[in-house]
Amino acid sequence: MRDSTQRWSFALRNLIRHARRNLISGAAIAFGFTGLALMGAYLVRTDAYLAVVSVYLNQAGHVSIYKKDGLQKYLTYPGKYTLSPQDQLRLGHLLREFPEVEFTAGFLIGQGLLSTGCRDVPFLAKGIDDKKGLRIREHSLVKKWTPGLIAPPYDKSLGIYPNIGDGISITGQISQMMGKPKIWDDAPKAVSPVVTDCSDKAAKAKLAETADVQMVAKAFNGDFSAADAFIVAHHSTGLAFSEETSIFTNLSHLQKLFQTQDITYLAVFLKPDTSTSAFLDRFKQKLDAEVGGYDVYPFYNEKISPFYAGVMEFLTTMASFFFVLVLTTIIITIVSFLTVGFMERRREMGTLRSIGYTPRMIAGDFFRESTLLILLSTIGGTLICSLVVVIVNSLQIQFSPPGIANTMPFMLTLTPKLCFSVAALVGAIGLSSAWLKLRKLTGEPIVDLLRG
Amino acid sequence: MFRIIAMLVICLPGQAKAADSTPEDLLKISDRSRGGLASTVTWQVEIESSEKDTKSNRGFEITAKGIDALAKATSPSRNKGEVFLFNDRSLWFYKPGLRKPVGISSRQRLTGETSNGDIATTNYSRDYTPTALPDDKVGEEQCHVLDLKSKNPSTTYDRIQYWISKKTKLAIKAQFQTPEGKALKNAFFKYGNTIQFEGKKLPFVSEMEIQDALMAQNKSVLKYQAPKTTQAAASVFNVNSLMR
Numbered sequence: 001m002r003d004s005t006q007r008w009s010f011a012l013r014n015l016i017r018h019a020r021r022n023l024i025s026g027a028a029i030a031f032g033f034t035g036l037a038l039m040g041a042y043l044v045r046t047d048a049y050l051a052v053v054s055v056y057l058n059q060a061g062h063v064s065i066y067k068k069d070g071l072q073k074y075l076t077y078p079g080k081y082t083l084s085p086q087d088q089l090r091l092g093h094l095l096r097e098f099p100e101v102e103f104t105a106g107f108l109i110g111q112g113l114l115s116t117g118c119r120d121v122p123f124l125a126k127g128i129d130d131k132k133g134l135r136i137r138e139h140s141l142v143k144k145w146t147p148g149l150i151a152p153p154y155d156k157s158l159g160i161y162p163n164i165g166d167g168i169s170i171t172g173q174i175s176q177m178m179g180k181p182k183i184w185d186d187a188p189k190a191v192s193p194v195v196t197d198c199s200d201k202a203a204k205a206k207l208a209e210t211a212d213v214q215m216v217a218k219a220f221n222g223d224f225s226a227a228d229a230f231i232v233a234h235h236s237t238g239l240a241f242s243e244e245t246s247i248f249t250n251l252s253h254l255q256k257l258f259q260t261q262d263i264t265y266l267a268v269f270l271k272p273d274t275s276t277s278a279f280l281d282r283f284k285q286k287l288d289a290e291v292g293g294y295d296v297y298p299f300y301n302e303k304i305s306p307f308y309a310g311v312m313e314f315l316t317t318m319a320s321f322f323f324v325l326v327l328t329t330i331i332i333t334i335v336s337f338l339t340v341g342f343m344e345r346r347r348e349m350g351t352l353r354s355i356g357y358t359p360r361m362i363a364g365d366f367f368r369e370s371t372l373l374i375l376l377s378t379i380g381g382t383l384i385c386s387l388v389v390v391i392v393n394s395l396q397i398q399f400s401p402p403g404i405a406n407t408m409p410f411m412l413t414l415t416p417k418l419c420f421s422v423a424a425l426v427g428a429i430g431l432s433s434a435w436l437k438l439r440k441l442t443g444e445p446i447v448d449l450l451r452g
Numbered sequence: 453m454f455r456i457i458a459m460l461v462i463c464l465p466g467q468a469k470a471a472d473s474t475p476e477d478l479l480k481i482s483d484r485s486r487g488g489l490a491s492t493v494t495w496q497v498e499i500e501s502s503e504k505d506t507k508s509n510r511g512f513e514i515t516a517k518g519i520d521a522l523a524k525a526t527s528p529s530r531n532k533g534e535v536f537l538f539n540d541r542s543l544w545f546y547k548p549g550l551r552k553p554v555g556i557s558s559r560q561r562l563t564g565e566t567s568n569g570d571i572a573t574t575n576y577s578r579d580y581t582p583t584a585l586p587d588d589k590v591g592e593e594q595c596h597v598l599d600l601k602s603k604n605p606s607t608t609y610d611r612i613q614y615w616i617s618k619k620t621k622l623a624i625k626a627q628f629q630t631p632e633g634k635a636l637k638n639a640f641f642k643y644g645n646t647i648q649f650e651g652k653k654l655p656f657v658s659e660m661e662i663q664d665a666l667m668a669q670n671k672s673v674l675k676y677q678a679p680k681t682t683q684a685a686a687s688v689f690n691v692n693s694l695m696r
Contacts, residue, residue, distance in 0.1 A: 113556075115554055115555060115556075117554075117555055118555075120555075120557075191551045191552060193552075194544075194552050194553060194691055194692060196539070196542065196691060212551070214550070214552075214554040216545070216554055216556055216560070218560075218561060222506075222508055222563060222564075223530075223531060223563070224534075224545065224556075224560070224561075224562055224563070224568070226545055226547065226550060226554045226556075227550070228550055228551045228552075
């Protein structure tokens with residue numbers, strides 16, 4: 001034990017003794033580490049942002065359960081491909097056996113027209129129980145990763161108006177298209193008059209004053225149907241393609257409009273840090289064995305979250321390309337610096353060999369030096385990364401990537417897992433190249449080593 | 453003088469006949485037998501729709517006058533109380549529980565192959581610009597064929613090809629089309645009813661069968677019963693009176 005401690009202490013002394021040379025090698029390792037870690041930090045951030053948007057804000061859940069073929073056909077044959085109350089009971093019973101499930105929520109999806117009396121906008125409405133909706137919005141992961149999407153003007157939700165049974169939340173874009181800027185809290189608590197002449201500007205202005213609208217749709221039984229609604233909140237789906245049509249409303253309100261007791265899908269929300277794929281495998285196995293007749297999708301399936309799947313695939317491909325480039329540069333740099341360092345110390349190796357050190361002992365000492373150098377360099381790299389992350393995040397840079405509604409904050413997220421992974425990679429490259437070089441060098445004849 | 457009067461007597465009926473045959477006049481005449489009358493008319497309509505393996509039935513009581521019409525749902529019982537009001541070119545829907553009537557489009561599907569606009573009166577002479585096409589036969593019936601193009605976007609269909617019997621001046625077939633002329637639906641009419649109008653007995657539509665142009669098995673049959681002229685207050689057609 002003492003011997004081992006002495007050897008590490010000896011390695012540290014040697015490292016300090018060659019401070020200038022090691023500082024250059026260490027800087028190369030630290031900056032290589034920083035490049036890889038920052039690239040990873042951007043990927044981590046984007047993945048978390050889009051995953052939270054998909055799972056929570058667009059309510060796909062970590063896993064969603066549809067009737068067999070329901071995902072493809074729920075809008076065309078809504079009465080046939082939805083989950084009946086019996087289906088919901090059966091699935092609820094089965095899910096109780098999985099402790100990793102945090103909660104479940106049933107969603108009804110239907111399409112129709114939203115009307116002010118003078119302006120109609122097609123909608124794709126999603127109905128959810130008020131309390132569950134509030135629970136989703138207030139989830140710690142939503143607050144952590146997408147605070148901007150629940151901050152003003154999106155800080156109000158259906159769940160905080162339990163007494164308004166026919167409240168709806170619309171996107172800012174729908175609000176603009178319909179000329180209905182006001183929500184329940186800001187508008188007079190009245191219904192706008194019937195406007196028979198929409199070219200009358202005064203009448204149109206009256207429509208803009210109130211928060212009432214009407215929904216028109218074809219019910220699941222084929223009947224023509226309509227329902228009143230009050231706009232109580234504005235929301236953003238976070239995704240450009242759904243901003244023109246997205247409406248959220250109370251589940252019972254939407255069920256009344258579509259004259260059904262069914263839901264379109266059951267979303268399963270897992271406890272944080274649960275592996276979705278591991279849960280999915282186990283659940284599917286049990287579902288197929290015990291009931292059958294359902295389709296189950298994880299949130300990262302392209303049919304459920306095409307934007308998430310598409311963006312992450314693109315980013316991963318792009319990042320992999322840059323990763324290979326950066327990694328190659330890092331390997332060359334680290335190996336060069338370490339090799340030059342060892343070559344410059346050939347005489348020292350020769351002297352040690354001549355006083356009785358075996359090649360293995362010398363290689364071991366130098367290897368310990370390299371280990372300490374890499375360890376200190378990655379710690380330094382972590383500090384540099386942390387500093388860059390703090391600076392970038394504090395700048396609050398907003399940008400508009402294609403497909404994202406409004407803007408998205410350009411932020412980086414450095415996690416311990418990411419740091420350890422990159423450090424392990426950099427360490428593996430540095431140490432393996434050091435070990436290979438040392439074994440070759442220390443095995444050379446003493447005379448050759450002493451010549452330098 | 454006698455010769456002039458004699459010529460007038462001989463020519464006038466001929467001129468009238470020629471006027472009847474213009475596309476516009478053909479439309480006006482055919483509209484009357486599909487409810488487009490100046491006086492108040494009421495009738496019942498039962499709609500039987502079949503699509504793949506599903507069948508449905510709807511019933512309405514129609515009150516119409518000129519450009520206005522009121523359709524009250526009579527069956528099935530879950531739809532009782534629902535009302536469609538056609539005010540000129542606007543269409544309103546109301547059902548118990550709604551805070552106010554909602555403006556809807558006549559193009560929206562009501563049931564089966566039937567659009568909202570199909571259940572009310574027909575005013576093609578007002579809503580469409582007709583152009584004569586070469587004559588054609590529907591079965592054994594010789595017909596004038598008109599190409600009707602919509603004058604405004606609130607009509608039920610953008611374009612209609614319309615077959616009007618040369619003998620009876622009644623429309624016996626319609627093909628509802630896209631603006632480019634692609635067939636959407638075909639409709640066939642029968643006139644087994646009569647109605648008293650200005651002291652005369654007019655034939656009145658008794659059946660309208662609407663088929664999907666691509667899948668003819670998807671169809672709706674509208675059966676018209678008990679048409680009669682009556683009196684109705686103007687307020688019947690007032691949108692604000694629907695909530696009372």
